[in-house]
Amino acid sequence: MNTYRIITDSSCDMTQEMADALELEIVPLYVHYRGKEYPNYLDGRALDTAEFYQGLRSGEMTSTAAVNPAQWKEVARPVLDAGQDVLILAFSSGLSTTFNAAFMAAQELLEEYPQRKIYVVDTLCASLGQGLLCYHVAKRRQEGATIEEARDYAEANKLHLCHWFTVDDLMFLKRGGRISGATAVMGSLLQIKPVMHVDNDGHLVPVSKARGRKASIQAMAAKVGETAFDPAKQTMFISHGDCLQDAEYLAELLKQQYHVPEVAINYVGPVIGSHSGPGTLALFFLGDHR
Helix, strand or coil, X not given: CCCXXXXXXXXXXXXXXXXXXXXXXXXXXXXXXXXXXXXXXXXXXXXXXXXXXXXXXXXXXXXXXXXXXXXXXXXXXXXXXXXXXXXXEECCCCCCXXXXXXXXXXXXXXXXXXXXXXXXXXXCCCHHHHHHHHHHHHHHHHCCCCHHHHHHHHXXXXXXXXXXXXXXXXXXXXXXXXXXHHHHHHHHHHCEEXXXXXXXXXXXXXXEEEECHHHHHHHHHHHHHHHECCHHHCEEEEEECCCHHHHXXXXXXXXXXXXXXXXXXEECCHHHHHHHCCCCEEEEEEECCC
16 A cells, blocks of 8 residues: 655646546645636646647746745655655656745645655656656555655656757747747748757756757657667657647558557646747657667
8 A cells, every 4th residue: 555645737738637636735836827826737727738739839938936835845744644654756846946845845844844854856857757757656656656766766867857849939048038039930931940958957848850840750750779678668758739630640650650659648748838839849758878
């Protein structure tokens, strides 16, 4: 019998059904959109994800808020009160203060619950990359791994969780300070699509460029052949910024070229989507390096 629960935040971008099946507790980040602040629930009950992307395409401006220590504690307390320990897998510290808030919350909770174990892992992951790490850790919990074994698995494998992204609209990267205005304008005119990854510090960084959308998707798929551990035996995740057809094309490439047996697809949620924009496409898998 497991005596602990895994808590993560909504930047994992899983479906609610998958989170439920893995017995994950989810703490929502927040999105400020059309004058209101919405919790980023995985099932979209506060803010519909497709509607959110329609708003971005029409020029709506958004901002986001990280999880604070009080919100982490609100979700963790019922678990601790029930006599269970807590393993927190938090959004990359390279992209958000959410991990720092989780660490602070854990220190405060340990003073209240000195008999309990509370561990916090900086996943250095984002979107369904964070989701895929949570998936693997939660599977191990369900197979009987102790909280220390689950924590150690997360720490040992987080830098093997490969993240590859491309975007369709460079202006969202410009707005977030990822590229210059001149680069965004010239890239848009020439149909240059960046291929980016999340590095070992958990930051989103450009790696290469492709001419056109299809080429950028094919370049992402090629990364599987370069670094993936035994792709024919892996589950891989794809997240998308309201571009399901492109996500399905990428999934088909993975199945045809590398015989990947299972590919799960879901939206890039509103928190990360606020910064990456519509047309974002991301691929996640386990490999020998990021």
